[in-house]
Amino acid sequence: MGTIKDLVDLVTQLSTSIKDRKVAEELREVQNLALTLQSEQSSLHEANMLLREERLKFKEQIGDLEKKIEELSSPIERPSGVPACPNCSTLGKPFYMSPMGPQASWTLRAKLECTKCKYRI
16 A cells, blocks of 8 residues: 555656646546555455455354354253153164143153154053
8 A cells, every 4th residue: 555655746746847738638547546455455354344244243153053053963851750861862862852831741641742753662
């Protein structure tokens, strides 16, 4: 960015010292193009900084989501009296049965139900 400023200053100095109007006009055009380039470079730099901040926020969100995934994939601690579903449980992760309401347990003659496959005991 400092090089562009030096270029603009040099062109400005040359355009004031040259008597020939045609060359001075061309130098002014070069100066305007350099100023345009400088402003575009500045706006690109700002956009780049915003994207970096957004990237850092996404990295934090990814870390939080990975922690949640790890928490959800770990086995749930339940009291020893609650059985695991024989259909849905795996060796690494038991899927525990949930108690049914009093009316459902009286009607269906079951006290526990798997919320995933609806297996009843």
